[in-house]
Amino acid sequence: xxxxxxxxxxxxEELSHxxxxxxxxxxxxxxxxxxxxxxxxxxxAVLKDENVYEAAAAEAFPLYNKSHMICLQLPDRSGDxxxxxxxxxxxxEYLDPRTAQVAVVNHVKQSCTEVRPASDEELPSAYVEEYxxxxxxxxxxxxxxxxPKGVCSVYSSKGKHVEEPGSNFExxxxxxxxxxxxxxxxxxxxxxxxxxxxxDELQIVExxxxxxxxxxxxxxxxxxxDAKHExxxxxxxxxxxxxxxxxxxxxxxxxxxxxxxxxxxxLNLPDTTFKDLRRKLPVTRTLFPWHNTMQFSLTRxxxxxxxxxx
Amino acid sequence: MEAAMGLMRRIPPKHSETAxxxxxxxxxxxxxxxxxxxxxxxxxxxxxxxxxxxxLCEYNRDADSYRSPWSxxxxxxxxxxxxxxxxxxKLEIEANExxxxxxxxxxxxxxxxxxxxxxxxxxxxxxxxxxxxxSKTAHGKRGYLQEGAWDAIHVIEVGPEEEGKAHxxxxxxxxxxxxxxxxxxxxxxxxxSIRRQMNMDLSVAEGHLCNMGKMIEEMExxxxxxxxxxxxxxxxxxxxxxxxxxxxxxxxxxxx
Numbered sequence: 001x002x003x004x005x006x007x008x009x010x011x012x013e014e015l016s017h018x019x020x021x022x023x024x025x026x027x028x029x030x031x032x033x034x035x036x037x038x039x040x041x042x043x044x045a046v047l048k049d050e051n052v053y054e055a056a057a058a059e060a061f062p063l064y065n066k067s068h069m070i071c072l073q074l075p076d077r078s079g080d081x082x083x084x085x086x087x088x089x090x091x092x093e094y095l096d097p098r099t100a101q102v103a104v105v106n107h108v109k110q111s112c113t114e115v116r117p118a119s120d121e122e123l124p125s126a127y128v129e130e131y132x133x134x135x136x137x138x139x140x141x142x143x144x145x146x147x148p149k150g151v152c153s154v155y156s157s158k159g160k161h162v163e164e165p166g167s168n169f170e171x172x173x174x175x176x177x178x179x180x181x182x183x184x185x186x187x188x189x190x191x192x193x194x195x196x197x198x199x200d201e202l203q204i205v206e207x208x209x210x211x212x213x214x215x216x217x218x219x220x221x222x223x224x225x226d227a228k229h230e231x232x233x234x235x236x237x238x239x240x241x242x243x244x245x246x247x248x249x250x251x252x253x254x255x256x257x258x259x260x261x262x263x264x265x266x267l268n269l270p271d272t273t274f275k276d277l278r279r280k281l282p283v284t285r286t287l288f289p290w291h292n293t294m295q296f297s298l299t300r301x302x303x304x305x306x307x308x309x310x
Numbered sequence: 311m312e313a314a315m316g317l318m319r320r321i322p323p324k325h326s327e328t329a330x331x332x333x334x335x336x337x338x339x340x341x342x343x344x345x346x347x348x349x350x351x352x353x354x355x356x357x358x359x360x361x362x363x364x365x366l367c368e369y370n371r372d373a374d375s376y377r378s379p380w381s382x383x384x385x386x387x388x389x390x391x392x393x394x395x396x397x398x399x400k401l402e403i404e405a406n407e408x409x410x411x412x413x414x415x416x417x418x419x420x421x422x423x424x425x426x427x428x429x430x431x432x433x434x435x436x437x438x439x440x441x442x443x444x445s446k447t448a449h450g451k452r453g454y455l456q457e458g459a460w461d462a463i464h465v466i467e468v469g470p471e472e473e474g475k476a477h478x479x480x481x482x483x484x485x486x487x488x489x490x491x492x493x494x495x496x497x498x499x500x501x502x503s504i505r506r507q508m509n510m511d512l513s514v515a516e517g518h519l520c521n522m523g524k525m526i527e528e529m530e531x532x533x534x535x536x537x538x539x540x541x542x543x544x545x546x547x548x549x550x551x552x553x554x555x556x557x558x559x560x561x562x563x564x565x566x
Contacts, residue, residue: 015335026328026332027317027321027332030322030325031320032320038320039317042313042314042316042317042320043313044313046314046333046336046337146554147552147553148551148554149552150553177552177553178552186547186548188545188548188549188551188552189552190549190552213549215544215545215548215549216545217502217544217545217548218319220504220505221502221503221504221541222318222320222503223500223501223502223504223542223544223545224322224500225499225542225545225549226324226497226499226500227496228497229495229497257494258495258496259553259555261494261495261496262495262498263549263550263555264495265490265495266542268454269542273455273488273490274534274538276444276454276455277455277458277459277460278416278417278442278530279415279417279418281416282415282416283415284415287524288411288415288523288527290516290523290524291520
């Protein structure tokens with residue numbers, strides 16, 4: 001943020017167009033999952049400047065959408081497209097490999113305006129596609145079982161035009177589950193990104209996963225969860241179907257483990273982690289004896305006894 | 311202004327300082343409203359006379375100086391900064407001492423400060439502040455937290471004494487953040503703030519300090535429970551809604 005140096009106490013200076021734009025962008029990009037439209041409304045009201053808002057939105061929405069991997073329905077209802085950096089062809093065009101189509105997206109409206117078939121250049125080679133497709137089938141099954149409202153996609157990235165064994169190629173598995181309940185003042189999202197590298201020479205498949213979970217509860221307050229985790233694993237390079245099954249099992253294993261550790265973190269909260277901030281009751285297990293304040297030469301004695309320094 | 315408060319409720323709590331300074335620069339004419347309504351983590355200064363730290367807030371500030379509750383002097387020094395009356399100052403000293411013991415019992419560390427000042431209605435206002443750093447490098451006794459902060463601000467308006475009773479209006483704000491970090495589970499951060507009010511009419515037989523103290527203790531207990539069970543609980547519920555625990559899933563899976 002560029003406004004750290006501003007003096008706000010004596011004379012309120014008018015901010016430059018660029019400064020206002022950066023601030024608006026910052027608010028938009030940092031919106032919790034599912035809340036950017038609400039934040040946009042508030043930002044517009046606070047800015048009182050349509051031009052700055054529109055410029056900021058044009059820059060901020062694409063970044064937010066890609067980072068949150070939003071999922072949009074294709075106009076002809078033939079499926080969905082996920083807006084991610086992995087599916088990006090140009091800033092406004094995103095590939096859906098499952099249906100081999102490219103969608104044109106309006107970022108600020110968060111909708112899909114048109115769709116066209118993907119060109120050969122945009123799609124992986126038949127060799128890579130065999131693997132991509134098998135992995136996609138397994139992951140879709142997994143996501144359907146594990147995430148009530150999950151969506152997923154498998155993209156080919158490096159080496160997507162590799163025609164035959166002899167070179168490495170890479171797939172990216174993307175999973176998103178989000179829940180928006182603004183009427184209950186609660187929103188959240190789970191994002192997983194798995195880089196799957198098929199190493200030809202070593203004949204292994206290396207996986208690197210990044211999971212990020214966020215939740216926001218804001219009824220008469222504002223509390224947010226922000227949790228992240230990274231992990232690695234590997235398996236043998238086999239036929240597309242066998243690879244797909246192994247990859248799916250690895251992903252499922254790690255994600256299940258991660259959910260368990262999240263639950264454990266929550267379980268530990270009341271009695272251990274929270275206690276480091278504030279106990280429920282003093283060690284004496286009774287409330288504080290305020291009525292004894294009359295005799296507080298005692299304070300000094302108690303302080304000495306409890307060994308309070310400072 | 312409503313839009314500004316809306317933004318503060320949505321921005322991740324860890325960014326609240328940046329968000330406030332952004333809003334102050336966009337809405338300079340609303341700065342006093344923003345400063346009094348938006349919760350910010352507490353800052354601390356060291357009293358040069360006695361080497362003890364004290365907490366800064368709007369209630370001990372005049373211009374760019376802050377009054378220490380220990381020495382009653384402004385830092386940096388001010389010629390004619392406001393001070394409480396001698397009588398109120400006596401109560402302020404006692405309040406600081408007692409509150410420090412309370413703080414030690416519940417927080418096992420941290421810093422506290424109390425400020426009193428007369429208001430126009432023949433009563434007075436008291437501000438009790440606590441700042442605790444619970445990270446394992448600071449006062450976190452059990453070493454669970456990579457990062458942990460609890461900031462509490464309690465402002466009590468005490469009405470004039472009538473027929474042996476007084477009216478107390480307490481507004482409390484708690485801001486907290488906790489982060490755990492380890493190999494197997496990555497980073498886990500919960501943070502947020504809540505604000506609540508409590509009004510009571512109490513007999514002054516045991517003194518103002520006793521009444522205020524009991525209200526604060528009750529309020530802090532309620533806020534701690536609320537944060538833990540309701541607020542953190544809701545985020546946990548959300549996680550389990552996004553991805554229900556494995557036991558449920560396995561029941562549906564055929565043997566693979």
